[in-house]
Amino acid sequence: MVVVLLAVGAACCLGLGFVLQQHAAQRAPRADLLRWRLLLDLLRMPEWLGGIGIMIVGLGLSALALSLGEVSLVEPLLTSNLVFAMALASLISRQRLGRSGWGGVLLLGLGVTAFILAGDPQGGRAVAGQLRHWLVLGIVAGLALLLVSLARRLPLFEEATILALAAGLLYGLQDALTRASASHATSAGAFSLLHRWEPYTVVALGVFGLLLMQSAFEAAPLRMSLPALTAAQPLAGIACAVGFLGDRLRVTPSALAWESAGLMAMVLGVVVIGRHPAMPAACGPADAREGGPEDPPS
Numbered sequence: 001m002v003v004v005l006l007a008v009g010a011a012c013c014l015g016l017g018f019v020l021q022q023h024a025a026q027r028a029p030r031a032d033l034l035r036w037r038l039l040l041d042l043l044r045m046p047e048w049l050g051g052i053g054i055m056i057v058g059l060g061l062s063a064l065a066l067s068l069g070e071v072s073l074v075e076p077l078l079t080s081n082l083v084f085a086m087a088l089a090s091l092i093s094r095q096r097l098g099r100s101g102w103g104g105v106l107l108l109g110l111g112v113t114a115f116i117l118a119g120d121p122q123g124g125r126a127v128a129g130q131l132r133h134w135l136v137l138g139i140v141a142g143l144a145l146l147l148v149s150l151a152r153r154l155p156l157f158e159e160a161t162i163l164a165l166a167a168g169l170l171y172g173l174q175d176a177l178t179r180a181s182a183s184h185a186t187s188a189g190a191f192s193l194l195h196r197w198e199p200y201t202v203v204a205l206g207v208f209g210l211l212l213m214q215s216a217f218e219a220a221p222l223r224m225s226l227p228a229l230t231a232a233q234p235l236a237g238i239a240c241a242v243g244f245l246g247d248r249l250r251v252t253p254s255a256l257a258w259e260s261a262g263l264m265a266m267v268l269g270v271v272v273i274g275r276h277p278a279m280p281a282a283c284g285p286a287d288a289r290e291g292g293p294e295d296p297p298s
Contacts, residue, residue, distance in 0.1 A: 172236025
């Protein structure tokens with residue numbers, strides 16, 4: 001129960017922080033997209049700093065939840081950050097949730113519940129060897145790099161979605177390495193982390209993920225980026241947890257069926273919530289210079 005409360009609290013802070021960051025990022029110059037200068041420009045915006053501060057609190061709560069519970073349990077709960085983001089966006093846009101909004105909330109909740117109950121995530125007794133460890137890490141990081149390369153060749157709105165997917169993959173990998181670092185600190189002491197590569201990789205992934213996420217927020221409305229980010233992060237985190245942390249899920253035919261149904265419901269709920277009219281879709285300065293439409297083309 002403590003892990004669940006920490007994860008939900010983290011999701012709340014992350015969702016609120018994302019909305020504030022996107023409102024600031026959409027006012028950044030279009031030329032800053034995927035450049036480190038974007039972060040320097042955003043540092044001058046109080047709204048963005050407030051969003052970052054709230055997000056840091058959320059990251060702290062999620063790190064604490066990951067240190068106490070399995071990644072396969074915490075990651076699905078973190079997807080509820082989209083619900084909190086939608087609530088704040090609804091207040092800003094003064095639009096009610098309506099049937100589609102509540103339908104997305106219901107799908108997301110049912111998906112998380114089904115996956116956790118069917119999978120019954122348990123921490124593994126043995127961590128995978130170094131070869132498997134680096135293989136999984138390389139695949140996830142390589143997919144993120146491939147997505148970034150692909151995004152540069154796409155129109156602005158599609159680019160935001162692909163960049164958010166890449167950021168979600170990096171954040172999922174970051175969550176798994178955070179759990180690995182916490183486990184090592186528990187067994188060998190916190191100072192032993194200074195001689196490990198995982199904490200430094202966690203910081204690097206956070207910085208690169210932040211750049212990708214803010215670029216996605218700048219490129220298009222929140223509905224084009226946040227759902228992709230929210231869907232990719234738990235999938236990557238679960239894959240990494242099973243791949244090299246030794247987390248275990250039930251693998252009986254019925255359990256696999258319910259786990260798959262739960263994941264599908266989570267992704268579908270994220271998409272439905274993200275495309276709800278309450279999610280901000282205002283045209284920022286960057287979009288105005290590109291001559292893009294106020295809403296993404298159907």
